[in-house]
Amino acid sequence: MANSSLPSSFDKLVAESDKPVFVDFWAEWCAPCRAIAPTIKQLAQDYKDRLLVIKVNVDEKPHVASKFGIQSIPTLMLFKNGQVVWKTVGAAPLQAIKTQIEPHL
Structure with missing residues (x-):
């Protein structure tokens, strides 16, 4: 299951994780974000x-979204060793x- 709570330091999380970090930038009011939620949950399980x-709620963590230039949601990003290695915008x-x-991976 996707971890919906974000630690105090996003940068520390993505830099120090022993696994790649998949981030779903989303918001409650975003219909495509809600539509892709089961897909993200399945991905986390698989x-x-x-x-x-x-999952990073852009309304609750605007500084994180801004840092990565998130202008449309859902935006999905994969971090490895603290670096963005993959990014896509929109449900997939x-x-x-x-x-x-x-x-x-």
Whole structure:
């Protein structure tokens, strides 16, 4: 299951995680974000041993969204060793996400 709570230091989390970190930037009012939520949950379950999945509510953490230039949601990003290695904007099917992130795991 995706971790909906964000630690106090996002930078520390993505830099020090022993697994790649998959981030779903979303908001309650965003219909595509709500539509992709089950996909993100499934992704977290399927990759629970290989990937840390977190959700960042852009309304609650605007400084994090701003730092990464998030202008549209949902925006999905994959961090590895503190660096962004993959990013997409908009809802996507589970298999498409898996195909794109797999080389980074």
